[in-house]
Amino acid sequence: MIIGVLKEIKIKENRVAMTPAGVEQLVARGHTVCVETCAGEGSGITDQQYEKAGAAVLASPKDIYAKSAMVMKVKEPLPVEYGLIRKGQVMFTYFHFAASEKLTRAVIKSGCTAVAYETVKKANGSLPLLTPMSEVAGKMAVHEGAKYLEKTFGGKGKLLGGVPGVDAGTVLILGGGVVGVNAAKIACGLGAKVYLLDTNLERLRYLSDVMPPNCFLVASSPANIRRYLQEADLVVGAVLIPGATAPRVVTRDMLKLMKKGTVIVDVAIDQGGCIETARPTTHDEPIFQVDGIIHYCVTNMPGAVSATSTMALTNATLPYAIEIADKGARRAALDNLEIAEGINIIDGQVTFPGVAEAFGLKYTPIQKVLSQKRRK
Numbered sequence: 001m002i003i004g005v006l007k008e009i010k011i012k013e014n015r016v017a018m019t020p021a022g023v024e025q026l027v028a029r030g031h032t033v034c035v036e037t038c039a040g041e042g043s044g045i046t047d048q049q050y051e052k053a054g055a056a057v058l059a060s061p062k063d064i065y066a067k068s069a070m071v072m073k074v075k076e077p078l079p080v081e082y083g084l085i086r087k088g089q090v091m092f093t094y095f096h097f098a099a100s101e102k103l104t105r106a107v108i109k110s111g112c113t114a115v116a117y118e119t120v121k122k123a124n125g126s127l128p129l130l131t132p133m134s135e136v137a138g139k140m141a142v143h144e145g146a147k148y149l150e151k152t153f154g155g156k157g158k159l160l161g162g163v164p165g166v167d168a169g170t171v172l173i174l175g176g177g178v179v180g181v182n183a184a185k186i187a188c189g190l191g192a193k194v195y196l197l198d199t200n201l202e203r204l205r206y207l208s209d210v211m212p213p214n215c216f217l218v219a220s221s222p223a224n225i226r227r228y229l230q231e232a233d234l235v236v237g238a239v240l241i242p243g244a245t246a247p248r249v250v251t252r253d254m255l256k257l258m259k260k261g262t263v264i265v266d267v268a269i270d271q272g273g274c275i276e277t278a279r280p281t282t283h284d285e286p287i288f289q290v291d292g293i294i295h296y297c298v299t300n301m302p303g304a305v306s307a308t309s310t311m312a313l314t315n316a317t318l319p320y321a322i323e324i325a326d327k328g329a330r331r332a333a334l335d336n337l338e339i340a341e342g343i344n345i346i347d348g349q350v351t352f353p354g355v356a357e358a359f360g361l362k363y364t365p366i367q368k369v370l371s372q373k374r375r376k
Contacts, residue, residue, distance in 0.1 A: 001325040002032045004068030006061055007039035010075045010299075012283035014042025014306035017072040017093065019314045020053035022321070027054035031325045034058050034067055042303075043310040065089075070324060074313065075300055076103055087111030090329045092321060094118055094133075096270045097344055098245045098358040104345070108361075113329045113346045118270075119243040120320060120342035127242055128338070129320070131178050132312035134267075136302040138182025138238065141265040142171065142190070144301070145234040148263045148287055148294050155294060156261035158233050161191035168192050172228045174220065174249055174274060175238035176203050179267050181211075183236045188212040195228050225249060229257045237266040239274040243344065244354025246271040252290075260292035269297040333370055340366050 003026060005018045016039050023033045033055040037047055047057045058064055065071060065084035073093035077085065079102070085091060088111065095116040097104045107114050117129035127134075142160070149169070151157035162168035171187040173180045176198030187194045188211065196211070197220035198204055204217040211217070218224055229235065229250070235258075239246055246268040255277060266278040273279070277290040281297045283304055288295050302309040320339060324332045333340040344352040349364045356363035 001069045001328070002034060002067055003321070003325055004058075004064035004071045005033065005035045005039055005055075006064055006071060006073050007036040008042070008074055008303075009061075009078060009080070010303070013075055013300050013303040015074040015300075015303050015310045015313065016040045016043050016045065016306075017074050017313070017317070018321075019043075019310060020045060020049045020055075022314045022318045023050060023053040023055045025318065026322065026325060029322065029326065032056070034064055036061055036064050040310075043306040045310075070321075070329075072317075072321065074303075076100070077107075079106075082106040082110070085110040085112050089113070090115060090324060092117070092317070092324065094270075095344060097352070097355040098243060099270060099272045101359045104350075104355060104359060104361075107345050108348050108350065111348055114344050115320075115324070115329065115339065115342045116243065116344045116352070117317065117342070119344060119352060120338050121242065122338055127178075129313075129316050129342075130242070132316050133302045133309065134178035135182050136305060136309050136312065137267050138179040138236075139186050140301050140305065141179070141183045141236045141238070141267050142186040142234070144286070144296050144298075145171075145236065145263045145265045146190070148296055149233060149261070151261075153287070153294070154261060154289065155263055156233060156259065158261075160187065160234065169233040170195070170228075170231045171234045171236065172232035173197065173236045173238060174225065175240065175268075176200065176207055176217075177238060177240055179238035179240070180236065181207065183238060183267075184211060184215050187234070188215050192234075195232075197224060197228070220249070222249075226254060226257055229254055230259075232258065233262055235262065235264045235275075237264065237268050237274040237278070239268050240271065241354065243352050244271070245358050246274045248274060248276045250275045250277075252276045255291045255293050258291075258293055261294065263294045263296065265296045267301070269299050273297065330370060333366065340370070 149155035
């Protein structure tokens with residue numbers, strides 16, 4: 001198979017979907033890898049390193065799309081790319097379809113097979129391709145929140161860890177998944193008082209055994225969210241329903257309970273955000289204020305630490321990319337239910353329920369699509 005690796009064009013997106021080490025493994029299995037020139041520049045990887053690993057370096061995204069049976073990216077295709085996607089082509093990237101009807105309809109129209117990193121799921125319910133970037137984003141959420149708490153950015157001027165004789169800051173984390181736990185680890189390490197809320201009591205019981213003593217586990221409810229919003233200096237939104245629109249757990253009215261200069265970091269913004277007042281921002285303009293509350297809603301947070309993120313992402317995606325390249329997407333999906341879970345759209349049919357529900361589209365189970373093709 002010919003696999004194409006694109007240079008990311010989202011603002012300040014410095015990651016790349018494949019390292020030279022990944023290229024080497026694909027080439028060793030008889031595949032051809034084409035990499036767009038300067039694709040790895042933001043992650044400290046040169047064209048020469050890709051060529052040494054066996055890749056062909058091509059000049060433009062048009063060339064990559066035209067030649068490749070499978071195209072790999074980090075972030076979703078942008079409007080300038082929609083017309084380049086071909087029928088039958090495999091697109092393997094983060095899509096987050098439920099956050100964009102325009103993207104969803106463009107991919108349906110293209111006739112490609114869209115394999116979304118964020119919905120590849122193991123039998124135990126874990127999300128192996130979302131996890132590494134969630135780990136990065138969770139840690140970054142507290143770093144960024146601490147920065148924007150500084151008075152120079154309009155924050156309270158509060159140091160999360162405090163100092164002897166001065167109270168530490170309070171961090172409210174909504175969601176006890178990978179993002180929430182990693183955010184809690186960093187916030188606890190700084191010495192903050194951390195409240196981590198989740199609706200899953202079994203998850204809270206588990207976390208109570210492994211989290212530091214300054215992390216307090218609380219059952220999530222509207223009443224508890226309202227209570228802790230009043231105390232919080234930093235709020236991290238980390239609520240996720242894989243592949244579907246994030247539920248809005250903090251409403252506009254709730255902002256009135258918060259002190260001016262409090263910072264919200266909505267990590268769920270890729271899926272529409274779990275804060276009602278959140279809207280996507282970029283690394284160039286990361287924050288805005290609503291009712292005196294600072295909102296940080298960058299949709300590609302890990303792109304700022306690209307050297308770490310690119311390595312972590314390739315470590316996770318490469319085994320799946322190899323299987324798809326070896327077998328083709330349909331055969332791979334029939335053999336591996338994890339890959340089948342990742343297929344959100346195929347041949348113009350929506351095969352992930354959360355995407356269909358988000359926009360009132362017809363849902364067709366992936367196994368039905370695959371079995372129909374096999375009978376033909």
